Amino acid sequence: MSDNRPLIVGGSKVSLGVLVETDTEFLFSAINNPEVHRFLRNPGRIMYMGDEIYWFRSLSEKSSNDRHFAIIENDGMKIVGVIGVREIDWINGTGIIGYFLSQDKWGKGFATEAISLTVKFCFATLNMRKLTSSVFEPNKASAKALIKNGFSECGRFHKQAFIREHGFVDELIFEKFNDFYYSDKKAEKVN
Numbered sequence: 001m002s003d004n005r006p007l008i009v010g011g012s013k014v015s016l017g018v019l020v021e022t023d024t025e026f027l028f029s030a031i032n033n034p035e036v037h038r039f040l041r042n043p044g045r046i047m048y049m050g051d052e053i054y055w056f057r058s059l060s061e062k063s064s065n066d067r068h069f070a071i072i073e074n075d076g077m078k079i080v081g082v083i084g085v086r087e088i089d090w091i092n093g094t095g096i097i098g099y100f101l102s103q104d105k106w107g108k109g110f111a112t113e114a115i116s117l118t119v120k121f122c123f124a125t126l127n128m129r130k131l132t133s134s135v136f137e138p139n140k141a142s143a144k145a146l147i148k149n150g151f152s153e154c155g156r157f158h159k160q161a162f163i164r165e166h167g168f169v170d171e172l173i174f175e176k177f178n179d180f181y182y183s184d185k186k187a188e189k190v191n
Protein backbone atom coordinates (compact mmCIF):
# COMPACT_ATOMS: atom_id res chain seq x y z
CA MET A 1 0.00 0.00 0.00
CA SER A 2 1.20 3.51 -0.67
CA ASP A 3 1.33 6.11 2.10
CA ASN A 4 1.53 8.97 -0.37
CA ARG A 5 -1.17 7.78 -2.76
CA PRO A 6 -3.06 10.75 -4.22
CA LEU A 7 -6.80 10.67 -3.57
CA ILE A 8 -8.96 11.90 -6.43
CA VAL A 9 -12.47 11.88 -4.95
CA GLY A 10 -13.19 11.79 -1.22
CA GLY A 11 -16.21 10.11 0.36
CA SER A 12 -17.41 9.33 3.88
CA LYS A 13 -16.59 5.60 4.10
CA VAL A 14 -14.41 5.19 1.02
CA SER A 15 -12.47 7.40 -1.36
CA LEU A 16 -11.09 6.93 -4.85
CA GLY A 17 -7.31 6.93 -5.12
CA VAL A 18 -4.71 6.49 -7.83
CA LEU A 19 -3.70 2.85 -8.30
CA VAL A 20 -0.04 2.13 -7.53
CA GLU A 21 2.10 -0.84 -8.56
CA THR A 22 2.14 -2.37 -5.06
CA ASP A 23 -1.67 -2.71 -5.36
CA THR A 24 -1.03 -5.64 -7.69
CA GLU A 25 -0.54 -7.83 -4.59
CA PHE A 26 -4.01 -6.89 -3.38
CA LEU A 27 -5.47 -7.43 -6.85
CA PHE A 28 -3.79 -10.82 -7.16
CA SER A 29 -5.29 -12.10 -3.91
CA ALA A 30 -8.72 -10.40 -4.12
CA ILE A 31 -9.56 -11.27 -7.70
CA ASN A 32 -8.47 -14.91 -7.44
CA ASN A 33 -11.12 -15.53 -4.75
CA PRO A 34 -13.71 -17.62 -6.65
CA GLU A 35 -16.51 -15.78 -4.81
CA VAL A 36 -15.28 -12.42 -6.12
CA HIS A 37 -14.98 -13.90 -9.60
CA ARG A 38 -18.35 -15.67 -9.50
CA PHE A 39 -20.42 -13.05 -11.33
CA LEU A 40 -17.69 -11.64 -13.54
CA ARG A 41 -17.58 -12.29 -17.25
CA ASN A 42 -14.94 -15.01 -17.15
CA PRO A 43 -15.41 -16.72 -13.77
CA GLY A 44 -13.04 -19.61 -14.47
CA ARG A 45 -10.11 -17.37 -15.25
CA ILE A 46 -7.02 -17.49 -13.05
CA MET A 47 -5.19 -14.16 -12.84
CA TYR A 48 -1.42 -14.50 -12.54
CA MET A 49 0.79 -11.86 -10.96
CA GLY A 50 2.10 -11.10 -14.45
CA ASP A 51 -1.48 -10.37 -15.60
CA GLU A 52 -1.95 -7.89 -12.76
CA ILE A 53 1.35 -6.13 -13.42
CA TYR A 54 0.61 -5.98 -17.15
CA TRP A 55 -2.88 -4.59 -16.47
CA PHE A 56 -1.56 -2.01 -14.01
CA ARG A 57 1.13 -0.81 -16.43
CA SER A 58 -1.37 -0.53 -19.27
CA LEU A 59 -3.31 2.07 -17.22
CA SER A 60 -0.69 4.73 -17.79
CA GLU A 61 -0.81 4.58 -21.59
CA LYS A 62 -1.48 8.10 -22.77
CA SER A 63 -4.17 7.02 -25.23
CA SER A 64 -6.09 5.07 -22.59
CA ASN A 65 -9.84 5.37 -22.76
CA ASP A 66 -10.24 3.95 -19.27
CA ARG A 67 -10.16 5.50 -15.80
CA HIS A 68 -9.58 3.09 -12.94
CA PHE A 69 -9.33 3.87 -9.23
CA ALA A 70 -8.30 2.11 -6.06
CA ILE A 71 -11.26 2.07 -3.67
CA ILE A 72 -9.68 3.17 -0.38
CA GLU A 73 -11.35 2.50 2.97
CA ASN A 74 -11.11 5.80 4.84
CA ASP A 75 -10.67 3.97 8.12
CA GLY A 76 -7.08 2.72 7.68
CA MET A 77 -6.54 4.12 4.17
CA LYS A 78 -5.98 0.70 2.62
CA ILE A 79 -7.13 -0.50 -0.79
CA VAL A 80 -10.29 -2.63 -0.58
CA GLY A 81 -11.32 -2.80 -4.22
CA VAL A 82 -11.15 -1.35 -7.69
CA ILE A 83 -13.69 0.63 -9.69
CA GLY A 84 -13.35 1.95 -13.19
CA VAL A 85 -14.91 3.22 -16.34
CA ARG A 86 -13.76 1.60 -19.54
CA GLU A 87 -14.29 2.12 -23.27
CA ILE A 88 -14.83 5.83 -22.76
CA ASP A 89 -16.19 7.26 -26.00
CA TRP A 90 -15.14 10.90 -25.88
CA ILE A 91 -17.37 11.88 -28.80
CA ASN A 92 -20.60 10.51 -27.40
CA GLY A 93 -19.67 10.94 -23.76
CA THR A 94 -20.31 7.34 -22.77
CA GLY A 95 -18.46 4.69 -20.78
CA ILE A 96 -18.98 1.40 -18.97
CA ILE A 97 -18.62 1.18 -15.21
CA GLY A 98 -17.31 -1.94 -13.40
CA TYR A 99 -16.06 -2.71 -9.88
CA PHE A 100 -15.16 -5.30 -7.29
CA LEU A 101 -14.32 -5.37 -3.59
CA SER A 102 -12.43 -7.98 -1.60
CA GLN A 103 -14.93 -10.32 0.00
CA ASP A 104 -14.16 -9.28 3.58
CA LYS A 105 -15.40 -5.76 2.71
CA TRP A 106 -18.80 -6.70 1.25
CA GLY A 107 -22.03 -5.51 2.86
CA LYS A 108 -20.74 -2.22 4.28
CA GLY A 109 -22.12 0.09 1.60
CA PHE A 110 -18.68 0.53 0.02
CA ALA A 111 -19.74 -0.32 -3.54
CA THR A 112 -22.74 2.01 -3.34
CA GLU A 113 -20.50 4.90 -2.28
CA ALA A 114 -17.69 4.04 -4.72
CA ILE A 115 -20.18 4.05 -7.61
CA SER A 116 -21.51 7.43 -6.45
CA LEU A 117 -17.99 8.89 -6.35
CA THR A 118 -17.16 7.48 -9.79
CA VAL A 119 -20.35 8.91 -11.26
CA LYS A 120 -19.43 12.26 -9.74
CA PHE A 121 -15.95 12.11 -11.30
CA CYS A 122 -17.29 11.08 -14.72
CA PHE A 123 -20.04 13.69 -14.85
CA ALA A 124 -18.47 16.65 -13.04
CA THR A 125 -14.83 16.25 -14.11
CA LEU A 126 -14.87 14.33 -17.40
CA ASN A 127 -18.16 15.94 -18.50
CA MET A 128 -19.45 12.56 -19.63
CA ARG A 129 -23.05 12.34 -20.72
CA LYS A 130 -24.03 8.79 -19.87
CA LEU A 131 -22.75 5.72 -18.02
CA THR A 132 -23.78 2.13 -18.58
CA SER A 133 -23.18 -1.10 -16.71
CA SER A 134 -24.33 -4.68 -16.86
CA VAL A 135 -24.97 -7.23 -14.15
CA PHE A 136 -25.74 -10.93 -14.28
CA GLU A 137 -29.19 -11.35 -12.75
CA PRO A 138 -28.24 -13.33 -9.61
CA ASN A 139 -25.78 -10.59 -8.59
CA LYS A 140 -28.39 -8.82 -6.47
CA ALA A 141 -25.92 -6.68 -4.49
CA SER A 142 -24.41 -5.21 -7.66
CA ALA A 143 -27.78 -4.43 -9.23
CA LYS A 144 -28.97 -2.82 -6.01
CA ALA A 145 -25.85 -0.66 -5.71
CA LEU A 146 -26.45 0.65 -9.25
CA ILE A 147 -30.17 1.27 -8.68
CA LYS A 148 -29.40 3.13 -5.44
CA ASN A 149 -27.20 5.41 -7.55
CA GLY A 150 -29.98 6.23 -9.99
CA PHE A 151 -29.11 3.70 -12.71
CA SER A 152 -32.15 2.19 -14.39
CA GLU A 153 -32.53 -1.14 -16.11
CA CYS A 154 -32.97 -0.51 -19.83
CA GLY A 155 -32.87 -4.02 -21.22
CA ARG A 156 -31.49 -7.49 -20.89
CA PHE A 157 -29.80 -10.24 -22.84
CA HIS A 158 -31.59 -13.48 -22.04
CA LYS A 159 -29.62 -16.51 -20.87
CA GLN A 160 -26.40 -14.71 -21.76
CA ALA A 161 -23.79 -16.31 -19.51
CA PHE A 162 -23.13 -19.47 -17.56
CA ILE A 163 -22.74 -18.90 -13.82
CA ARG A 164 -21.83 -21.71 -11.45
CA GLU A 165 -24.86 -22.92 -9.45
CA HIS A 166 -27.21 -20.71 -11.52
CA GLY A 167 -26.87 -22.05 -15.07
CA PHE A 168 -27.40 -19.66 -17.98
CA VAL A 169 -28.55 -16.32 -16.58
CA ASP A 170 -29.81 -13.02 -18.01
CA GLU A 171 -27.48 -10.04 -18.29
CA LEU A 172 -29.27 -6.88 -17.13
CA ILE A 173 -28.24 -3.63 -18.81
CA PHE A 174 -28.26 -0.42 -16.77
CA GLU A 175 -27.85 3.22 -17.78
CA LYS A 176 -27.61 6.58 -16.05
CA PHE A 177 -27.69 9.96 -17.77
CA ASN A 178 -25.92 13.10 -16.66
CA ASP A 179 -28.89 15.35 -15.81
CA PHE A 180 -26.88 18.42 -16.72
CA TYR A 181 -27.24 17.57 -20.42
CA TYR A 182 -30.98 17.28 -20.20
CA SER A 183 -31.90 20.00 -17.74
CA ASP A 184 -33.15 23.55 -18.25
CA LYS A 185 -29.79 24.73 -16.94
CA LYS A 186 -28.08 23.28 -20.01
CA ALA A 187 -30.69 24.75 -22.35
CA GLU A 188 -30.11 28.18 -20.79
CA LYS A 189 -26.38 27.78 -21.30
CA VAL A 190 -26.69 26.70 -24.94
CA ASN A 191 -29.14 29.48 -25.80
Ligand SMILES: CC(C)(COP(=O)(O)OP(=O)(O)OC[C@H]1O[C@@H](n2cnc3c(N)ncnc32)[C@H](O)[C@@H]1OP(=O)(O)O)[C@@H](O)C(=O)NCCC(=O)NCCS
Pocket: 035, 036, 037, 039, 040, 099, 100, 101, 102, 105, 106, 107, 108, 109, 110, 111, 112, 113, 134, 135, 136, 139, 140, 141, 142, 144, 145
Ligand atom coordinates in the same frame (compact mmCIF):
# COMPACT_ATOMS: atom_id res chain seq x y z
C1 LIG B 1 -21.16 -6.54 -6.02
C2 LIG B 1 -20.30 -5.90 -4.93
C3 LIG B 1 -19.38 -4.88 -5.56
C4 LIG B 1 -21.25 -5.22 -3.92
O1 LIG B 1 -20.44 -4.54 -2.98
P1 LIG B 1 -20.95 -4.14 -1.52
O2 LIG B 1 -20.05 -3.09 -0.99
O3 LIG B 1 -21.11 -5.38 -0.71
O4 LIG B 1 -22.37 -3.51 -1.83
P2 LIG B 1 -23.15 -2.56 -0.83
O5 LIG B 1 -22.75 -2.88 0.56
O6 LIG B 1 -23.00 -1.16 -1.32
O7 LIG B 1 -24.63 -3.10 -1.02
C5 LIG B 1 -25.50 -2.72 -2.04
C6 LIG B 1 -26.90 -3.17 -1.69
O8 LIG B 1 -27.03 -4.57 -1.98
C7 LIG B 1 -27.57 -5.24 -0.85
N1 LIG B 1 -27.06 -6.60 -0.86
C8 LIG B 1 -25.83 -7.01 -0.49
N2 LIG B 1 -25.74 -8.35 -0.68
C9 LIG B 1 -26.94 -8.76 -1.16
C10 LIG B 1 -27.48 -10.02 -1.56
N3 LIG B 1 -26.75 -11.13 -1.51
N4 LIG B 1 -28.76 -10.04 -1.99
C11 LIG B 1 -29.50 -8.92 -2.06
N5 LIG B 1 -29.04 -7.70 -1.71
C12 LIG B 1 -27.78 -7.64 -1.28
C13 LIG B 1 -27.11 -4.43 0.32
O9 LIG B 1 -27.90 -4.68 1.46
C14 LIG B 1 -27.24 -3.01 -0.21
O10 LIG B 1 -28.58 -2.56 -0.17
P3 LIG B 1 -29.12 -1.68 1.08
O11 LIG B 1 -28.20 -0.49 1.17
O12 LIG B 1 -30.50 -1.34 0.70
O13 LIG B 1 -29.00 -2.52 2.29
C15 LIG B 1 -19.45 -6.97 -4.17
O14 LIG B 1 -20.30 -7.97 -3.71
C16 LIG B 1 -18.38 -7.58 -5.05
O15 LIG B 1 -17.28 -7.07 -5.15
N6 LIG B 1 -18.70 -8.73 -5.71
C17 LIG B 1 -17.74 -9.41 -6.58
C18 LIG B 1 -17.45 -8.65 -7.87
C19 LIG B 1 -18.70 -8.25 -8.61
O16 LIG B 1 -19.66 -9.02 -8.68
N7 LIG B 1 -18.67 -7.06 -9.19
C20 LIG B 1 -19.80 -6.50 -9.91
C21 LIG B 1 -19.90 -7.08 -11.27
S1 LIG B 1 -21.35 -6.46 -12.11
